Amino acid sequence: MRIALIADTFPPLRTSGAVQLRDLTREFVRQGHAVTVMLPASDLPEPWRLEDYDGATILRLKAPQTKDIGYIRRTINEFIMPFSMAKQLKKSPLANERWDGIVWYAPSIFHGPLISRLKKISRCKSYLIVRDIFPEWAVDMGLMGKGMPYLFFKAVARYQYAVADVIGIQTPGNRQYFKYWIKQSGHQLEVLQNWLAEPAQLQCSIRVNQTSLAGRKVLVYAGNMGIAQGMGILLDLAEKLLNRTDIGFLFVGRGSDLNRLKASAKTRKLDNTLFFDEIDPDEIPDLYAQCSAGIVALDFRHKSHNIPGKFLTYMQCGLPVLANVNAGNDLAEMIRQERVGQVCETNEPNELLEAAGKLLNQLDADPELSERCTNLFRRQFAVEKTSRQIVSALMS
Known part of the structure; x- marks a missing residue:
């Protein structure tokens, strides 16, 4: 055609x-x-x-x-x-x-x-x-x-x-x-x-083992940081996990909320959290290879259904997800059905903390978790x- x-x-x-x-x-x-x-x-x-x-x-x-x-x-x-x-x-x-x-x-x-x-x-x-x-x-x-x-x-x-x-x-x-x-x-x-198609394999300019998050299980968020994502609750989660020196949060991208999030993390003294500027999309697989799980965030006020592109990149690279999304979103049901991560639909920090705990345990106890992610990508995306x-x- x-x-x-x-x-x-x-x-x-x-x-x-x-x-x-x-x-x-x-x-x-x-x-x-x-x-x-x-x-x-x-x-x-x-x-x-x-x-x-x-x-x-x-x-x-x-x-x-x-x-x-x-x-x-x-x-x-x-x-x-x-x-x-x-x-x-x-x-x-x-x-x-x-x-x-x-x-x-x-x-x-x-x-x-x-x-x-x-x-x-x-x-x-x-x-x-x-x-x-x-x-x-x-x-x-x-x-x-x-x-x-x-x-x-x-x-x-x-x-x-x-x-x-x-x-x-x-x-x-x-x-x-x-x-x-x-x-x-x-x-x-x-x-x-x-x-998504298979990306080119470029070495990522971000080397986690050369940062303060070296040696930790890193939860990564790569993408837009704007109003529609409602990412403030992710900093609440990072604050609640400050006592877990084995866990870190990595935020990569740009957006209208980026400066506010950076300032908030600095004010709260979140030494388990790092921010980096947007990188070439072809560097993403190498970035994710250095991380343990991906983060999906959608503001709880949304009424429409959305499967963000970043979710696809996580699945493509075998990364399970921690998702904070609006109630009833089709994405939540998909994550649960396919058993590729944990979801919070209430926008409550304590419930997101509970979901994060379940995911961290799943990372250690479920050897087929990563393979289910890549299989879901090949089948649907x-x-x-x-x-x-x-x-x-x-x-x-």
């Missing part, structure tokens, strides 16, 4: 979305499909730029900046983004290309107008990969009420859903958000699990399965 893949993140960015889209692109190419990835780029001096990326064509299209700016300006620029991309596409060598299928990734929720135009030109089906149910999660977190901004974002999201022929959601629990959409004839909703599922839906 000739596949157009539209997103707003891709390498050299290091976000989990960029890594996922890199892996999906490579797998489409490996399976013999011709792939063109279209991306907005605010730093281009020209209207468009073509690149080759491991056999795929990357078309970067000049558009307003949407990252690392204020909310109001970001909203305006994201609204303009698809129209700007469509305008620059007309100037590019791919202006007259036709596609057999269009795939796009949310976030962002603003790609609808561009997808609609591409569908009309190519007369093909489209597949929307939904990883972020916005604006609902922002309301859950108390970042937004149900006033005019919410209604605006809701309308934008609904338009995006209306353009899609198939929507892939992360977990069965998220079906409730698409009840109205399923009723419309001709639409298909399916669970599309998160995915391998990128080969994801790419075939998307292609099958586009061709049906």
Whole structure:
């Protein structure tokens, strides 16, 4: 198939979305499909730029900046983004290309107008990969009420859903958000699990045995540290385990809460806790090889279901997990069913402490724990399965 893949993140960015889209692109190419990835780029001096990326064509299209700016300006620029991309596409060598299928990734929720135009030109089906149910999660977190901004974002999201022929959601629990959409004839909703390919093996710049955590069982958190993660309770846990000189906590990444977490750890004198900046995704396996378990954190106010990319990386590398997630999240049931770690759904520090104790005991007493993790990854989260599922839906 000739596949157009539209997103707003891709390498050299290091976000989990960029890594996922890199892996999906490579797998489409490996399976013999011709792939063109279209991306907005605010730093281009020209209207468009073509690149080759491991056999795929990357078309970067000049558009307003949407990252690392204020909310109001970001909203305006994201609204303009698809129209700007469509305008620059007309100037590019791919202006007259036709596609057999269009795939796009949310976030962002603003790609609808561009997808609609591409569908009309190519007369093909489209597949929307939904990883972020916005604006609902922002309301859950108390970042937004149900006033005019919410209604605006809701309308934008609904338009995006209306353009899609198939929507892939992360977990069965998220079906409730698409009840109205399923009723419309001709639409298909399916669970599309998160995915990862096998990463390259780069030596990690972080050497745990050269830090104050040397010789300890290290619980690692690698990823975004923002409001949606609700990570304050992890420092509560670290404080409760200060007397355990055999246990350490390692936080690696970036995010809006990072400085606050660092300051809190310093104030509490958490000498069992270290923070490091974001690393190359291909260094992750070597980092995890130095650790005993991975940490998953989702703010308890979430009502939607989410299986974070970091959970996949833990499973891929055979690391069991300690998870603090919102009550009823499908991820909690998966961890329990597959016996790949321990979960707290109450957001209570003492219950998280109890779960951590159980996991630490499990690390010593369960020799098959790591193998169950890797088996779960291969069975549910391998990128080969994801790419075939998307292609099958586009061709049906």
